[in-house]
Amino acid sequence: MRNTKLFMILMSLLPWLSVPLLNAKTFKRFLPSVLFMCLYVASEGYLAQKKKWWWFPLSVKPNVVGELPLIFGPFFVGSFWILKYTYGKFNLYLLINIVIDSIFTYFTLNFFKKIGYVSLVRLTKFQLSLLFLVKSVLMYGFQVMYEKYFYQDTYEN
Template sequence: MPVTIFTSLLMTIIFQIAYTYKWWTIQEQIVPWGFMIDVSFAYGIFTVGTFWIFSYTSHNFILYVIVNFIADSFMAYIVLPLLGVLGIAKYENISPTQYLFVMFALSFIIYGYHQWQKKIFVDN
């Protein structure tokens, strides 16, 4: 599914912007350059989550928006603060609400890309 590759690219860009503006700090990394990008998140859970959300909701835009809002809210208000408590990563110059806005806006870009891909790759 091309959407998952596009999502990984977008998350790489988001992490580079976040590193530049110090939106958050990654304190525990699994690769040497992990202080700039959380590999397990950008190429793991976020990519897999996008794949499954698209698999089950891409046929219904309203359902897609609702599921994304719930998933992004869960990440912004529960998972990332928990990572701060565990000493893995913490918010710096971005609030949970701003993070939610960035990720939720990203879901619309991803959906638009998906719709464009559906139009140019027609099954014969």
């Protein structure tokens, strides 16, 4: 268990080492979409806990979902990088998300289960993949709407 908690801490912090490599304009441009999705995924985690879709035996603190290290670590930072390089190219965005989500679902999840971090309960891997796909499209759609109605800066991809 001690190594798993250390792993959770490293998983949360290590992705942040790449954030300085993003320029401020990219960070500002995509922050609303990334925050929206992080809040959505955290809310989904509470629902998933109640519906027993998956189970995190460890929690960060009591009443805090165990997936927060995933959400505010690799998911948060990774979303910036994916949007930075694929926004405006929906097919590429979708392909990259499907590949990354599939690697997570079919390989990384097995590792997480082995170390006692998470396991699926009432959700199959295929259903989890579909859930990831829906969230990917939702984040992209949110970014499109945000740029259409709120983001006034001009930029180049």
